[in-house]
Every structure is written in structure tokens, then in C-alpha cells.
Amino acid sequence: GIQVEQSPPDLILQEGANSTLRCNFSDSVNNLQWFHQNPWGQLINLFYIPSGTKQNGRLSATTVATERYSLLYISSSQTTDSGVYFCRGGSEKLVFGKGTKLTVNP
Amino acid sequence: EAQVTQNPRYLITVTGKKLTVTCSQNMNHEYMSWYRQDPGLGLRQIYYSMNVEVTDKGDVPEGYKVSRKEKRNFPLILESPSPNQTSLYFCASSLSGGWGYGYTFGSGTRLTVV
Numbered sequence: 354g355i356q357v358e359q360s361p362p363d364l365i366l367q368e369g370a371n372s373t374l375r376c377n378f379s380d381s382v383n384n385l386q387w388f389h390q391n392p393w394g395q396l397i398n399l400f401y402i403p404s405g406t407k408q409n410g411r412l413s414a415t416t417v418a419t420e421r422y423s424l425l426y427i428s429s430s431q432t433t434d435s436g437v438y439f440c441r442g443g444s445e446k447l448v449f450g451k452g453t454k455l456t457v458n459p
Numbered sequence: 460e461a462q463v464t465q466n467p468r469y470l471i472t473v474t475g476k477k478l479t480v481t482c483s484q485n486m487n488h489e490y491m492s493w494y495r496q497d498p499g500l501g502l503r504q505i506y507y508s509m510n511v512e513v514t515d516k517g518d519v520p521e522g523y524k525v526s527r528k529e530k531r532n533f534p535l536i537l538e539s540p541s542p543n544q545t546s547l548y549f550c551a552s553s554l555s556g557g558w559g560y561g562y563t564f565g566s567g568t569r570l571t572v573v
Binding site: 386388394395396397398401439441449450451452 | 494499500501502503547549551561562563564566567
């Protein structure tokens with residue numbers, strides 16, 4: 354089945370810094386989502402982005418389906434951005450990556 | 460408020476004692492799914508349902524049962540729980556297909572089997 358690799362596995366930032374999280378797929382992707390799991394465990398849907406670029410406030414995401422990767426950008430990070438970011442994608446079968454754990458320090 | 464409601468939030472049970480974790484959504488979503496989350500393994504799909512009376516196995520269905528008699532409800536049943544089913548469980552729903560807009564998770568159920 355499709356393999357999903359997220360990088361980096363861990364990221365520590367100071368408040369105000371920018372970051373880029375990456376999701377690579379081993380096979381073709383025509384559906385892709387990004388989620389945030391906050392420190393209390395709640396999973397929030399951030400983007401549905403099978404291709405192209407979307408922005409929502411300080412967050413934006415870009416998927417290049419032909420090259421089988423997606424990027425999540427976080428600008429001017431805040432402590433509330435801490436948590437784990439997951440991508441989920443694939444074609445017929447969608448698979449979660451193992452996540453990037455982000456810690457934003459004040 | 461549009462939401463997916465799971466109950467209970469926390470559950471400690473003994474090996475072999477049947478239990479049900481309920482999941483209900485109020486968004487008229489066709490697709491519903493159950494996941495378990497374990498350290499180092501991420502989120503793995505247990506079962507999913509594309510619509511009423513339509514259910515399919517995910518990646519780790521062994522030891523679990525589901526039913527979808529009504530659109531809004533998708534209970535997860537553990538007939539004979541074992542300690543390796545100790546995990547954090549999430550229910551999710553979406554409008555269609557499992558990948559579209561409005562993919563919404565419940566708050567999670569932390570299950571401990573002793």
C-alpha cells in the first residue's frame with residue numbers, strides 16, 4: 354500500500370518563527386488532508402488540498418500531486434500551534450502519516 | 460453545533476468484558492470511520508462506513524465489530540476486549556468518500572483493558 358512519510362518528526366520553534374512541514378507519498382495522490390492534533394488530543398481538520406495552494410490565516414498548504422508531496426506552512430507561530438500535524442492522503446486508499454510534533458515556546 | 464460525539468471519553472475495563480463505544484454525528488454525513496491511535500504507530504483505521512448498512516474493514520479490524528443501522532450512529536463494539544486493544548480511539552465523519560470537506564473527528568475515547 355501507499356507509504357506516507359512526514360518530516361521532520363519533531364520541530365521546536367520560538368514564538369514568531371516560521372516553519373514548513375512536509376509530507377511525501379510513495380504513490381499517486383489525488384486526495385490529501387492536513388490535520389492538527391492539539392496537546393489535549395483533539396483532532397482538527399486544517400485543509401483538504403488534493404492539489405494547488407490554500408491559505409487560512411497564518412497557515413497555508415501546497416500540494417504538488419505530480420511529485421507526490423505536500424507542504425504545510427506555519428507563519429508567525431504561536432504557542433497554540435503546538436501539537437502534532439498529520440497528513441492523510443492517497444488515491445483509493447487514504448493513509449495517515451506518523452505526524453510532525455511541533456513545540457512552540459514562548 | 461455540528462459535531463461528532465463519542466462516549467465515553469474514558470473507560471477502564473477488564474479482559475473479556477464486552478463493551479461498546481458510541482459515535483453519533485449531527486451533520487447528515489454519509490461517511491463514518493473509526494481509528495485507533497497508538498504511540499509510534501499513528502492513526503490506523505479500524506472500520507469505515509460509506510452509508511447506512513455499508514461497512515468495510517480498515518487496516519486493523521481484528522477484535523472489533525461495527526454497525527450502521529442509522530445514518531447518524533456508528534458504534535464500535537469490542538466483543539472480548541484484550542489488553543492490546545488499550546488505545547485512544549477516534550470516530551470521524553465526512554460528507555462523502557472519507558476525504559472531502561468537513562472531515563470531523565470526535566473528541567476521542569481513551570480505553571484501558573486490564
